[in-house]
Amino acid sequence: xxxxxxxxxxxxxxxxxxxxxxxxxxxxxxxxxxxxxxxxxxxxxxxxxxxxxxxxxxxxxxxxxxxxxxxxxxxxxxxxxxxxxxxxxxxxxxxxxxxxxxxxxxxxxxxxxxxxxxxxxxxxxxxxxxxxxxxxxxxxxxxxxxxxxxxxxxxxxxxxxxxxxxxxxxxxxxxxxxxxxxxxxxxxxxxxxxxxxxxxxxxxxxxxxxxxxxxxxxxxxxxxxxxxxxx
Amino acid sequence: xxxxxxxxxxxxxxxxxxxxxxxxxxxxxxxxxxxxxxxxxxxxxxxxxxxxxxxxxxxxxxxxxxxxxxxxxxxxxxxxxxxxxxxxxxxxxxxxxxxxxxxxxxxxxxxxxxxxxxxxxxxxxxxxxxxxxxxxxxxxxxxxxxxxxxxxxxxxxxxxxxxxxxxxxxxxxxxxxxxxxxxxxxxxxxxxxxxxxxxxxxxxxxxxxxxxxxxxxxxxxxxxxxxxxxxxxxxxxxxxxxxxxxxxxxxxxxxxxxxxxxxxxxxxxxxxxxxxxxxxxxxxxxxxxxxxxxxxxxxxxxxxxxxxxxxxxxxxxxxxxxxxxxxxxxxxxxxxxxxxxxxxxxxx
Numbered sequence: 109x110x111x112x113x114x115x116x117x118x119x120x121x122x123x124x125x126x127x128x129x130x131x132x133x134x135x136x137x138x139x140x141x142x143x144x145x146x147x148x149x150x151x152x153x154x155x156x157x158x159x160x161x162x163x164x165x166x167x168x169x170x171x172x173x174x175x176x177x178x179x180x181x182x183x184x185x186x187x188x189x190x191x192x193x194x195x196x197x198x199x200x201x202x203x204x205x206x207x208x209x210x211x212x213x214x215x216x217x218x219x220x221x222x223x224x225x226x227x228x229x230x231x232x233x234x235x236x237x238x239x240x241x242x243x244x245x246x247x248x249x250x251x252x253x254x255x256x257x258x259x260x261x262x263x264x265x266x267x268x269x270x271x272x273x274x275x276x277x278x279x280x281x282x283x284x285x286x287x288x289x290x291x292x293x294x295x296x297x298x299x300x301x302x303x304x305x306x307x308x309x310x311x312x313x314x315x316x317x318x319x320x321x322x323x324x325x326x327x328x329x330x331x332x333x334x335x336x337x338x339x
Numbered sequence: 340x341x342x343x344x345x346x347x348x349x350x351x352x353x354x355x356x357x358x359x360x361x362x363x364x365x366x367x368x369x370x371x372x373x374x375x376x377x378x379x380x381x382x383x384x385x386x387x388x389x390x391x392x393x394x395x396x397x398x399x400x401x402x403x404x405x406x407x408x409x410x411x412x413x414x415x416x417x418x419x420x421x422x423x424x425x426x427x428x429x430x431x432x433x434x435x436x437x438x439x440x441x442x443x444x445x446x447x448x449x450x451x452x453x454x455x456x457x458x459x460x461x462x463x464x465x466x467x468x469x470x471x472x473x474x475x476x477x478x479x480x481x482x483x484x485x486x487x488x489x490x491x492x493x494x495x496x497x498x499x500x501x502x503x504x505x506x507x508x509x510x511x512x513x514x515x516x517x518x519x520x521x522x523x524x525x526x527x528x529x530x531x532x533x534x535x536x537x538x539x540x541x542x543x544x545x546x547x548x549x550x551x552x553x554x555x556x557x558x559x560x561x562x563x564x565x566x567x568x569x570x571x572x573x574x575x576x577x578x579x580x581x582x583x584x585x586x587x588x589x590x591x592x593x594x595x596x597x598x599x600x601x602x603x604x605x606x607x608x609x610x611x612x613x614x615x616x617x618x619x620x621x622x623x624x625x626x627x628x629x630x631x632x633x634x635x636x637x638x639x640x641x642x643x644x645x646x647x648x649x650x651x652x653x654x655x656x657x658x659x660x661x662x663x664x665x666x667x668x669x670x671x672x673x674x675x676x677x678x679x680x681x682x683x684x685x686x687x
Contacts (some may be wrong), residue, residue, distance in 0.1 A: 202577075226529075242461060313472070316470070320504065323507055323508065326511060327511055330511075330514065330515065334518050
């Protein structure tokens with residue numbers, strides 16, 4: 109009996125096919141699952157027990173990693189493989205907050221401006237994604253949203269720079285500086301996003317996908333350039 | 340519109356049953372015979388609902404076979420369970436109730452997914468976006484070149500990529516114009532106004548022209564009107580891009596007549612070639628040209644800052660341009676009167 113149990117312990121359920129249990133022989137023992145690589149993998153995936161700080165830091169690190177990929181756009185699949193929408197949300201909210209307080213004729217301008225930027229960014233991204241899918245792209249819906257959202261980073265940086273420049277004054281010189289900064293960041297954004305998006309398209313159609321992206325970042329860049337703080 | 344001899348709408352799909360000869364669809368003189376011209380265009384796709392139905396039927400067959408296989412396995416296991424002593428009589432009733440609920444749920448899910456797949460299936464729109472950049476460029480240029488042939492139906496491309504991009508470009512140009520003119524629309528509604536105007540024009544006027552064409556029995560589909568009007572906006576984009584930056588009124592009038600006129604003539608010629616009869620032609624083409632030209636006129640003047648000096652020197656006596664209208668006029672005047680009342684009271 110002991111011999112049979114140890115055999116079962118090493119190869120679970122292997123001996124059951126030829127074991128016939130009759131009612132008068134009590135069955136005893138324990139079925140122990142062999143400790144192998146499978147349990148270790150399970151423990152790694154269960155992140156329910158880790159402290160909150162670790163979870164947040166891991167997500168922040170992932171977001172930061174993708175920011176770096178946007179700033180130095182090279183052909184890599186990091187943005188596409190582990191897509192997430194935290195970064196786009198962060199950038200969108202930052203940009204919308206920075207664009208608030210523009211020249212307005214009444215006090216309750218804060219609401220519509222924030223919502224307007226938010227809506228433009230998200231609906232613009234959705235439309236571009238739909239367009240690239242309709243043109244035969246192989247990229248998935250959320251991956252495309254992720255890429256477009258992350259590539260707003262240069263424009264957000266440009267907005268921060270513009271705000272700083274505007275503190276100094278809003279004359280022709282500041283306008284020229286802002287124009288250069290916004291144009292550069294707009295070109296950077298477009299280039300970065302096309303580096304990721306056009307890989308999934310058939311070769312002849314790249315121009316068809318790039319144009320709406322160009323238009324999208326152009327509109328955002330235009331909003332940034334024409335931003336003037338209220339007096 | 341369909342020939343009485345053709346077997347119905349389902350066979351526009353070319354990879355099913357063989358057709359009769361194409362002789363049925365040749366033009367028989369210039370009489371009042373109703374001929375299905377859609378077969379002559381190689382770019383008109385099958386109707387929206389037909390494609391959706393086909394797609395849905397194929398999917399449903401797969402789903403049903405998958406469900407049958409799964410149900411077969413489940414049924415087998417349940418029987419084995421019931422035979423054993425684990426469930427007992429209560430288990431049997433529970434199983435039945437659960438199966439009924441399951442079936443109701445499946446039926447409901449199938450209905451909902453059918454509706455969803457029919458109307459939210461992106462694949463329905465896929466054939467209308469099947470273009471090459473070269474084609475788009477050539478169509479953009481052709482939209483400014485009227486074609487003289489009006490005795491034989493002109494080919495109208497049935498694609499939506501070009502028109503959609505042109506509408507978005509127009510929105511961007513309008514935004515630029517509104518910003519530089521310092522229009523007093525609040526920021527929140529600036530974008531909404533631009534998008535609403537452009538999309539409203541494109542979709543609304545296309546539907547209206549399609550409706551009129553349906554009334555006078557012109558041979559044109561909704562997709563083709565959308566496409567025709569969309570490409571007609573190319574002229575508008577060019578004119579507005581120039582005149583929002585160079586504020587010469589005379590220049591605007593010249594460009595309005597030239598570019599607006601050319602694109603209108605192109606659309607009118609295409610429509611003329613597909614309509615039979617003097618009055619229908621007049622109605623259709625007159626409506627389209629009036630709406631098209633007036634839209635450009637409206638876009639220029641409603642969102643455009645008029646420089647006073649140029650205005651005095653260039654304008655003729657016949658046309659008084661529309662002044663820039665502040666959007667919240669009642670509020671402004673109210674505020675102004677309140678402020679003046681306030682100062683009046685303060686001084687007393």
